[in-house]
Amino acid sequence: MTIVITAFERSPDGGKGLARDTRVRWALEEVGRPYETRLVSFAAMKEPAHLRLHPFGQIPTYEEGDLALFETGAIVLHLAQSHPGLLPDDADARARAIAWMFAALNTVEPPILDLVVAKFQEGDRPWAKERLPRVEDRIRHRLMQLAARLGDADWLDGAFSAGDLMMVSVLLRLRPSGILDEFPGLAAYVARGEARPAYQRAFAAQWAVNAAKPQAG
Incomplete structure (x- = not known):
């Protein structure tokens, strides 16, 4: 059965x-599964057809036969459990990998996403300058532990x-800040x-979509 994922028509x-479609592309490359990509616009993400796949109107989604999934953690876990290469054979090691x-999604990523919000969505608020260092300190605390x-x-x-x-996918979001x-x-x-070659192929696939489109302005 053909695997189809959704991705931004134009990635921010x-x-x-x-x-986040990069995470799914990477997992698919690691386990050696070919896939097709359906590109969606920001407007299409809010339409009923896409909302049936992702109730929160985001990307990526994953379709394989009758199975439709959303949330990168769920998609990557499904792939890891269905194919060799992403989870150890030993039961205890497998549980630790999961x-x-x-930990990547629930403990490390939230303060990193909070930094994005603090900088780009709340940066003009009068309290932003006071809040930003606190957000950065929370990130540094997590990174010290990791x-x-x-x-x-x-x-x-x-x-x-x-x-x-x-974890690598989550930490990559920190690179523009310099904290990493x-x-x-x-x-x-x-x-x-x-x-990793699988990551390189996943990155190239996403880059090809966006490089083919002219920059706005």
Whole structure:
């Protein structure tokens, strides 16, 4: 059955790999599954046809036969559980890898997303200058904890897993802020993820969509 995912017709980041469809593309590349991409505009994301796939009007979505999924964590977990390559065979190691997926999405990503909101959606508010350093401090606290756990290891728990895929994807969103560079071990960890051939193919696929469209203005 053909796998179809949705992605932005025009990604807000210009195809730099920060849109969440990159995570799904990367997982599909890691497990060796071909897929098709249906591009949707911001207007189409709010229409009934897309809302039937994603009730919150976002991307990506995943369709395979009668199965339709939304939320990158759920999609990547489904792929990891259905195909070899993203989860260890050992049951305990498998459970730990899944725990790291949840940690990436539930513990590390929220303050990073809060930084995006603080800078770009609330930056003109009178209290923004006071709030921004607090948000950045919360991020640094999480990164200190993560860096301590990673130590000198290449990956979070032995071999590369879906937990690393999600964590690297989350940390990539920090690069424009410069905060990631304050943690050389984590910056190197992210670079290892980006160097994986599967990530390179996923990035190229998203970049091709956006590079083909002229910049506005």
